[in-house]
Amino acid sequence: MLRISPAPHITSKVSTPKIMWSVVAALMPAFIYAVHIFGERVILLTLLSILSAMGSEYVFQKLTKREIRISDGSAVITGILLAFNISPESPWWLPVAGSAFAIFVVKQIFGGIGYNIFNPALAGRAFLTASWPSLMAGNWAPPASGTLSGLPTQAIDGIAQATPLTLLKVNPTESIAQSLNSTYMLKALFIGKVGGCIGETSALLLLIGAFYLFFKKYADWKISLGYIGSVFVFSGILYYLGKTPVIPLFHILSGGVMLGGLFMATDMVTSPVTVKGRWIFGVAGGIICVLIRVWGGYPEGVSYSILIMNMFVPLLDRISEKKIFGR
């Protein structure tokens, strides 16, 4: 018996699970490093987050009698990214609640993988920030062999409890700006000797993971370059105008710009499909991020900026349709 099927008769070896699990692999360097500097609690929080995400997905698919797709890796990514977005000192139930919200309300209600409008991990984080602001904004731990603010302990008194961005928000004095702009500080940020959320400390390791994805074409470098580049350029303009006391390099290395720009903005499902749309998405996201950092109510604007751009994706897809060959 011959099999009949329409052309094409060969397909590429790329599959949805393969893409998803590659993203998981790309996040591993940053994860291992986080365990190294923050201790085993990171493992607990991340595992709980992943389990909660996969569990929620399983429960939902079971309840709605759908195909169980938890092995495609997408829920694992949501779990890891959510854990990456909370403090290593968070109570154990925080990642559980965040992942459950992310999967139930942000992803599965909309029809599951491929249909969600918002990045589940980011919306989960926004949910946590809105619900338990004190747990999400304070509660930091200094990394092993480093300090919370990334500065030498004796440099500035009385600010041991703040991350660099919080410092910048609450106390933007000349001297603090100076120490934030120092090569020492930038190095600490790049390598990851600064306190902060689990996954956003080391710019270097995040870049390594992301370059693997760019190389495999599982993430679009245009979005990342657009996002991080526009944070750099726009904060540079504001620095020049005297609206922000810190240099652009500090802006792109601190907080979640690397994590967000490399891994969250490039989430395939919640970013535009056209090249033009992707550039707009990245650049506009970067600008919103800087706006929130400089004038907004929060010290960090990465997650909100990407969530806001997520909203615009269907619109961007519509207005940036490609020029059809020969039309």
Place this chain on the structure above:
Amino acid sequence: MGIAATFVFVLSNLFVSSLRKIIPANLRIPIFIIIIASFVTIIDYALKAYLPPLSVQLGVFVPLIVVNCGILGRAEGFAFKNPVHLSFMDGLGAGIGFTLVLFIMGTIREILGQGIWMSIPGIFDGFKILGASFTESSIILLILPPGGFLTIALLMGLFNYWRKK
């Protein structure tokens, strides 16, 4: 809020129905609106006089009962065509239904969002339903605007689900 709305529901239905014979059909909508608006004004001022804190909290929403589609809908759809006593019951029913929904939503959002229940600012602090440890870590999102949307959505989903069954 619910009670205020019920009040307007009932009274406007009552009025519309008793006046239904003398209202010319082509002018009925503006007249309905005037009737409803009058009652809303009465409520608004009553609240301001007797429960000023609540009035502040409800803010612009009280006068906006005027444009509550539901009330106009009942007036147009039911009261205009039916006798007084039926219209009274209809208005009461619609009002209670409306109140009930508001009440359930308020309950969910208050308990999960703040850990308290039935608080009316300046009058009653509310029952502390859940322990202090929870109150500290309650889901603040629910008392923010997005929480409101979310609660409605999930309630509607549940309602649809039960209705299907």
Place this chain on the structure above:
Amino acid sequence: MDNVFLIFLSAFLVNNIILMKFLGLCPFFGVSRRMETAASMGISVIFVMTLATVITWFLYQFILIPLNLIYLRTVVFILVIASLVQFLELFFKKQLPALYSALGIFLPLITTNCAILGVAFLNIDNNFNLISGIVFAISSGLGFLLAIVLISSIRERLENAPIPEPLKGLPISFVIAALMGLAFLGFSGFLGLSL
């Protein structure tokens, strides 16, 4: 100048009339299935909202206050809006048929759009002067336009999504609104503007 800019920012983003203030939900959910109609609705709203705010402001300042008839404001305002809409409809039909055919069906719906009345009230409650009031109305309208265009484009994309049956239609729209609101929380505290 700064003040006007703040009013704009507040009404447009921080205190977005739909997502943060729950006003104008009927058209927001009712007319947001198609993006084209949603955009027309949004534009109509901006238009009527600005006119209504200006007229009610004049009425309030120069008739109701001097005559001590503030308690009649609800009645007066709603009548003003209703007749304004009627009038505009006739005017467009006669003078600007192109605009009429574009906005036509939305005009009557606007009468019962609580956003219009709400903005008129908020305008009075905030003691805005005429310029601020106009800015407030336009930016509220723009906020409405932004929100309704966004939700309609999202709903269009979700048209063939396998959303669980009981949640299809209105409930999922509310969830979208909730998540949009969540994203808009990012604007809170902008330049010190609070919710």
Place this chain on the structure above:
Amino acid sequence: MSLLTFKGGIHPTCCKEFSKDSKIKIIEPPDFIYLYLSQHTGIPSKPVLEKGAEVEIGQKVAKAAGKLSVGLHSPVNGTYMGTVMYPHPLGGMKEAIRIQVNKENSTPFKEKERAKISNIPKQKLINIIKDNGIVGMGGAAFPTYFKLQVPSSKKIKDLIINGVECEPFLTSDYRLMMEKCEEVMKGVDIVRRIINPENVWIAIEANKLDAFEVMKSTSSLFPWANFALLKTKYPQGSEKQLIDAITGRKVPEGGLPFDVNAYVQNVGTAFAIYEAVYLGKPLFERVVTVTGNVRHQSNFLVPIGTPFEYLIKLTEGPIGKISKIINGGPLMGIAQSQISSCVVKGTSGIVVQNETETLKKEPSPCIRCAACVDCCPMNLLPTEMYKHIEMNRLEKAKEMGVLSCMECGSCSYACPANIPLTQQFKIAKSRITKKVN
């Protein structure tokens, strides 16, 4: 030197090494030959013989019937057995002439003198091409005589000879260029004289560098030829993409190559034109690559009408169980329902797949990875178009350019969720055109 190319496309494993070095082998004809009356676009040809008549090799057995139609010629000496219904490689059962083969075959065709050829007027050349039943050999099977009659309002600037052969596995054009480069170039010369272009391009993909060198070595004999090396990418050999890559001009939507003053002809067709004009030999045999999951992947010179089954046997059979036989390449070729389908003029290759290669993959939801968007050579938005078609909004799909889709299969190939995009577009296209009619 940077290689010429177009925007988009995919990079499937080319798999040409299997049959690349297999020289074109002349085969013994099978016992029976089946010549489908319909193996070109246009009206099927009409049989001209009485049942039981003896036929000679090269003899016309069916004549053209109206516009866009060409005749058929017997590839063998044998007996005309009338017509039967037989499985057509493009699907369905079609009427075919059955010829019983008489094994004594010899080729009576000899090359004529070059000087004589150059005296033949243009119209006569076109008639020769028509009489010898030549159609496009790249797969489309469009009658060549018709294509050569370029409207006088359109001046052809660039003549492009398509030796790209971008489909994986296939090597028939490659072998032709390697072994018959001069003959191919002579054929090109005839086309050149008919349409009188400013430039002639011989286009070859970079993975066939040796063929490129071989062809280029003839340039002293044919000084008018330009040789273009193209980036290895599918579908580089598609007409519109090829013109874009070489001239930078884009054929307008719904238009034809001559709208941008270009003309594309396949190398196989050029070779057939050479044979018709120089040897007086009709198109009755062609090079076919038999490859995929068979023991000896080969290039055969096959009489048109030879059953696939026979050719597969000549390769010493499949490894394991055959599960799929494809007429053409694996990206645009058509899966056969019967192993008895026979070679037509447009058959450039036969690809055999076994069970493990044809595992059916279940589609999963689109994750908007945009792989299809990035690779679509027509610059369409397959993922969005697909959603509109799913919701039965054909108008919207049309607006988005579904009619421009050339069904190259790139999107389906690239899709990580295994969504049958190409198939959906095929269906949508036929539904839209049906509605118009």
